Amino acid sequence: MKLTLRVWRQSGPSAPGRLVQYEAPAISPDMSFLEMLDVVNERLIEEGEVPIAFDHDCREGICGSCSLMINGIPHGPMPGTATCQLHMRSFSDGAVITIEPFRARAFPVVRDLVVNRGALDRIIQAGGYIDSPTGGAPDGNTLLIPKDRVDTAMDAAQCIGCGACVAACPNGSASLFTAAKVTHLGLLPQGQPERYRRVLRMVAQMDIEHFGGCTLYGECQDACPKLISIDTITRMNRDFLKATLSSGHGAVAQSD
Amino acid sequence: MELRSRVPGGPIEEKWDRHRFEMKLVNPANKRKHTVLVVGSGLAGASAAASLSELGYKVKCFCFQDSPRRAHSIAAQGGINAAKNYRNDGDSIYRLFYDTVKGGDFRSREANVYRLAQISVEIIDQCVAQGVPFAREYGGLLANRSFGGAQVSRTFYARGQTGQQLLLGAYQQMEKEIGRGGVTMYPRTEMLDLVVIEGRARGIVVRDMVSGKISTHLADAVVLGTGGYGNVFYLSTNAKGSNATAIWRAYKRGAAFANPCYTQIHPTCIPVSGEYQSKLTLMSESLRNDGRVWVPKQKGDKRPPDQIPDAERDYYLERKYPSFGNLAPRDIASRAAKEVCDEMRGVGEGGLGVYLDFADAIKRLGVQTIRERYGNLFEMYQRITDENPYQGPMRIYPAVHYTMGGLWVDYNLMSTIPGLHVIGEANFSDHGANRLGASALMQGLADGYFILPATISDYLASAKLSKVDPGHPECRRMEEEVASNTRRLLGIQGKRTVDSFHRELGKLMWDYCGMARNATGLKKALSLIPELRAEFWRNVNVPGSDTELNQALEKAGRVADFLELAELMCLDALHREESCGGHFREEFQTEDGEALRDDEHFAYVAAWEYQGSNASPELHKEPLEFEYVRLAQRSYK
């Protein structure tokens, strides 16, 4: 198949950027989207041009590196699929494809389609863990965890930290990412002691990083390659409100 | 150079305890004064960085991705082994030890493997405490599945994303320490050289991949957890960024490289579909629990699978290995697949594929159970191939997956350069000539959480470290060397892209140093590789500059190293005139085509020492004694 690409090119963080048009002839429908870009880049290099920079690593939809806005949709048209798992057969011959980086104040562009998503790491730093120093852990079976509970926790734990939720959100909110971790750890017995302190700190960090609030548009859930549900956001809100409003959790005191 | 394995004395069950007692400790008050560099944020690196920081050391951690959470460990699917015997099926530390030594085809160090089996038990507990959502039974107890090369069910898993969940567990512990200030993280930062001063590893030279700035980080000890080098084959199941650069540059600074030729070819991957293919996708081996592997009995049978009656199918693994059947170890399953394809009985266009059939399992267990067990793998398969594995069988073919070889380390995980420790897939590890499924995650975490934090204190407490500062002439010299190397790559401005060289190298390695090797092929490769390398340095085209994010430049540096490593792999493969595990020499096989070991001459670790760019490396041998597991021809019949 033959395609026309409109790709965001920007030589550096502070340099101005613009959409540049490229022709991509002889594309096989069995190629993955990134393999299509590889082919384009190979040609650019041969023509002495600078290839298009984009993040990628595992190419199996699990590392969360790939992060492209394809025709206005993060990770492209295929639901529950990361860019690297998207195949050209989901596009029609002759299509014009616009490719942009994920956009948010918290995701400054590094170059072309590459952005800096360190803000997501800092949200985890703020409390997205269970403080369990190496050593001294009890036998894994001393905790009985109902299957359905673990399964729900796992649904949320699948988050690959790609930031598509932020890219899709009209508010540029990181609620789904944050809520996924709050839900994963908050559902497990191990996660209870820090449950309320965790949510307060992570939400606070979310605000510090200049992510937007959540209007419940639901776009994030649709863009998420792991189909994480906005039910997690409801859980996060509930825990946050419990932590702030109802006494007894002592969370407010712990939060700062 | 002499290889001192430092294996403690005493009965194998007591070695590790005794050693932990005998090792020197760093006084808690002094830990703060020691800086440790951890290169790599995978299971090995992240768990080490977190644990060292928890102990009080100052830690700096480096990775080339934009976040430590993206390390290649994230892609591990199937599971992690532990000798818990939760299934009451006769498992034990000793059995895991036995299986691993046997699975490694008697080319690993008994004491290390035993320690690994001992620690496996603590790993699961540690991960559960971190909130890793391992699969559970309805009663709330931890679930298990069985995995290739074992007859007991000892593999713990989190759907098909075990590596992801384990890595996130370690990553979160590390982020916690970063928040505390114990760990400083340097993402998008690539190690390009090792700083050795007065014979000790004292730091690394890195390139900031965003600004291109080259700088030196100094410390009291350096830890490499930089993963495997399977990408030397271009097409592999490894992440695109996985590379040998860190360990290769350390090798050139004097660290011995052990068993470079031991590569694992994984039997269950999605077959290649075209020239443009950029990587191969693994279908977790756990699929072999319920899937049956077969090919048509007659050559070139082009009928669709559903039209081939059972009588005309050859379930060759079940036929050849009745007791292990479809769960035969990876090296064996992969070679068996190659054989039937060589006999022209392969399926799919190109004939490079075999069927992995779930029809019976779905009849027996129902679609729901199968979906629960493998749902995401089936989806992945359908997404890539556009075929529905719930209806027809999958097509699979072996692909390069794991490298058992790596930098040589002693019982303390220290390389032949004092102060340079190597953990995870980057070291030559405990897997001998073949790794059993679900044992790399186990090893990476054992190294990072439990072994290194204990052994590194012995080094730090006993080493007399002189004060060095970034102004040290050695640092300047190395930074300049690294900088000129990058400038050189950019200066060539030839005709061919880096990828075209990488592809050619990969093809060459797959043909001559892949699933089956022979002297003539290896000699051929040894003559071709230097030519290719020469052309690379003459004709590669690396656009852009070295003061910006330049992915072509990053690739170029890595491929340049692969072009050198490939030669060492072939050299090692050629010298090892036996077949063992992942290293199959056609000249050395039993009449029924099984690997034929030569314990008399080759029961040793081959550790290669760099002798300069135009001298061939020197071979050192660490003899392997087997006091507990009797040397025997491996049989899975």
Next chain:
Amino acid sequence: MNRLQLLWKSSVGKKFIMAVTGLIWVVYLITHVLANLLVFQGPAKINAYSAFLHGTGGALWAARLVLIVALVLHVVAAVQLAERRHEARPVGYAAGREPQVSTVASRSIRWGGAVILAFLVYHLLHFTVGTAHPNFVEGDPYHNVVAGFHNPLVVVFYLIAMAFVGLHLYHGIWSSGRSLGMSPPSPRPLRRTLALALALLVWLGFSVIPIAVYAGVVR
């Protein structure tokens, strides 16, 4: 840190406040629409109801106070969240974002709210204070309504406002449940039956009145 401060500082807390204040208004609107529908039963009932309300004196002002405070908080929070939104993505997408599942209601919630605010001001001057009414009669809402809706422009403005009120509630009633962390997990989280029912009730209930009056059904 003081709990309320913590709430007000946080984007999640602000949504909590918007939800509570919004729901207070939802409750008012439901009673209000039901009360207004009394116009179809002639002057007596609705005027009596109005008289009763005004008779309660203190209670009425208490209620008004609650409504005013709620509205102020709601609007201030709304404006601040809108500012957050703009800070969060200073550089937009050159080729735009393709909305996939978000409803028109959700996407129009901000300026829709603004329209509602404008309407409210006019509406109070129209039917409560009376200064914006051709011939306002204190204590005779029936007359005021009938007289008030003879001007087609007024009717059209009301109908437009009501459409936005309907949309606002269609999203707001649903989303507030989530902002309050109360909605139970659902296999289809975007489904919103209750919100639809209430929004329709309010929208239609309000809209029929000006239409009916203008059409002369109520005179």
